Amino acid sequence: MTPDSKLGWQEDEPARSEDKYWNEICRVGRWMYERGLAVAGEGNLSVRLGADRILITPAGACKGMLAPEDLLVIDPEGEVVSGKGQPSSETPMHLLFYRVRPDAHAVCHAHPPTATGFAAAGRALEEAVLPEVIVNLGKIPLAPYGTPGTWEVCAALERLVERHDAILLENHGVVTCGPDLRTAYFRMETVEQFARVMFAAEALGGPHLLPRSEVQKLIEARTRYGVTCPRGNSAELPRTAEAMEDRITFRRQELESFLEEAIRKDRARR
Numbered sequence: 720m721t722p723d724s725k726l727g728w729q730e731d732e733p734a735r736s737e738d739k740y741w742n743e744i745c746r747v748g749r750w751m752y753e754r755g756l757a758v759a760g761e762g763n764l765s766v767r768l769g770a771d772r773i774l775i776t777p778a779g780a781c782k783g784m785l786a787p788e789d790l791l792v793i794d795p796e797g798e799v800v801s802g803k804g805q806p807s808s809e810t811p812m813h814l815l816f817y818r819v820r821p822d823a824h825a826v827c828h829a830h831p832p833t834a835t836g837f838a839a840a841g842r843a844l845e846e847a848v849l850p851e852v853i854v855n856l857g858k859i860p861l862a863p864y865g866t867p868g869t870w871e872v873c874a875a876l877e878r879l880v881e882r883h884d885a886i887l888l889e890n891h892g893v894v895t896c897g898p899d900l901r902t903a904y905f906r907m908e909t910v911e912q913f914a915r916v917m918f919a920a921e922a923l924g925g926p927h928l929l930p931r932s933e934v935q936k937l938i939e940a941r942t943r944y945g946v947t948c949p950r951g952n953s954a955e956l957p958r959t960a961e962a963m964e965d966r967i968t969f970r971r972q973e974l975e976s977f978l979e980e981a982i983r984k985d986r987a988r989r
């Protein structure tokens with residue numbers, strides 16, 4: 720039994736037939752490409768095979784055209800164990816998830832256009848707007864920019880990985896994790912769908928945020944839906960209508976005191 724082994728895998732985990740993971744990565748890569756979440760050679764996928772092995776997509780390959788023999792197995796340091804060519808340039812980011820989150824067995828990274836648009840505008844997706852998003856993801860924070868493919872990305876992400884299953888990467892894209900690859904992928908779809916809805920709502924005058932009491936009901940419903948959240952239900956709740964009002968009141972007070980000060984100085988000068 721090694722609950723604290725490097726990648727958090729426990730030895731009493733039932734043995735798995737591994738072949739399916741090779742096929743699953745190719746299938747999910749096709750979905751990602753066909754749905755426009757990643758184009759050309761963008762994005763990368765990985766699955767944790769065991770305590771010291773991760774299956775990952777190769778660097779630069781189009782995710783819509785992957786074959787099982789294109790995939791590589793790497794160790795927790797990112798060294799290639801089997802497979803040809805180079806593993807994804809975002810390998811450090813994948814390894815970070817497996818190190819920090821023992822519950823994560825798959826990682827999905829893509830550049831979905833609307834969610835990436837929010838990330839490029841420096842906007843997180845943290846408002847309490849859609850019940851399904853609140854139940855499944857809480858809020859989707861924005862990690863500060865780091866050069867893609869470097870440890871800078873990890874430094875910017877580390878604080879968020881332990882508390883979130885989906886994170887926007889500033890001026891870059893989105894990364895999600897899950898107990899299996901499909902869940903990680905569906906979280907990616909959910910983030911993009913939420914970004915589209917937010918974009919439409921903002922064009923129509925701005926979304927109506929749900930109040931704290933409604934958000935609380937949704938959080939309590941997580942048990943009913945079988946949703947478990949990193950760091951428990953109370954961590955990292957989305958921004959509610961009250962929080963937004965508090966913010967507006969605070970800004971108004973700031974503006975009022977600024978104006979009063981400006982008027983006072985003007986009078987003193989005369």
Ligand SMILES: [Zn+2]
Pocket residue numbers: 761762828829830867891892
């Ligand atoms: Zn990327």
